[in-house]
Amino acid sequence: ETGVTQTPRHLVMGMTNKKSLKCEQHLGHNAMYWYKQSAKKPLELMFVYSLEERVENNSVPSRFSPECPNSSHLFLHLHTLQPEDSALYLCASSHPGKAYGYTFGSGTRLTVV
Amino acid sequence: GQQVMQIPQYQHVQEGEDFTTYCNSSTTLSNIQWYKQRPGGHPVFLIQLVKSGEVKKQKRLTFQFGEAKKNSSLHITATQTTDVGTYFCAGNSNSGYALNFGKGTSLLVTP
Numbered sequence: 001e002t003g004v005t006q007t008p009r010h011l012v013m014g015m016t017n018k019k020s021l022k023c024e025q026h027l028g029h030n031a032m033y034w035y036k037q038s039a040k041k042p043l044e045l046m047f048v049y050s051l052e053e054r055v056e057n058n059s060v061p062s063r064f065s066p067e068c069p070n071s072s073h074l075f076l077h078l079h080t081l082q083p084e085d086s087a088l089y090l091c092a093s094s095h096p097g098k099a100y101g102y103t104f105g106s107g108t109r110l111t112v113v
Numbered sequence: 114g115q116q117v118m119q120i121p122q123y124q125h126v127q128e129g130e131d132f133t134t135y136c137n138s139s140t141t142l143s144n145i146q147w148y149k150q151r152p153g154g155h156p157v158f159l160i161q162l163v164k165s166g167e168v169k170k171q172k173r174l175t176f177q178f179g180e181a182k183k184n185s186s187l188h189i190t191a192t193q194t195t196d197v198g199t200y201f202c203a204g205n206s207n208s209g210y211a212l213n214f215g216k217g218t219s220l221l222v223t224p
Contacts, residue, residue: 090155090156101159102158104155
């Protein structure tokens with residue numbers, strides 16, 4: 001366990017489905033992030049939340065919708081995805097200003113069929 | 114926007130050989146971090162460098178931050194099979210909020 005818990009670990013969904021990814025941390029961190037990791041691509045930053053407020057949105061398609069109800073929980077709502085959205089979705093948290101880096105969850109392996 | 118580039122993309126060494134990966138940024142960084150991701154795993158934080166010219170060591174791993182704070186390197190002495198994985202550098206500029214990751218260097222160590 002990393003301290004950042006992501007569920008589910010694996011998800012297969014059709015292009016017309018709606019699903020949500022969940023991330024939870026109880027490390028006392030006040031910033032949370034969604035990253036997408038595809039084969040042969042760098043980790044792509046999707047969304048950043050600081051103190052439950054979205055502070056960065058890297059031109060992510062609207063079929064991805066984040067939600068941060070409190071500083072411990074982060075969701076990524078998915079709808080009408082495309083096969084090219086298949087990837088490992090990683091949640092991370094951090095405490096800005098401290099030299100401890102990001103703590104990543106184990107990720108959700110998403111396959112869109 | 115800020116870009117972080119890493120070379121080489123892949124490296125295959127015999128156990129006991131040394132390994133180095135290099136990271137370059139298009140802009141000056143406020144700090145640089147290094148992560149390791151084992152096959153099938155998730156990135157795990159290794160270290161953060163903040164000062165110009167800083168050098169830090171963790172056992173067989175040596176991390177260096179360039180004088181201009183635009184490049185960094187990770188050197189592993191006498192690799193072991195447990196060193197297998199992908200090593201990512203990630204930079205943070207003063208204007209950016211979150212880390213920008215390089216593509217990583219995948220290290221394969223054969224006994």
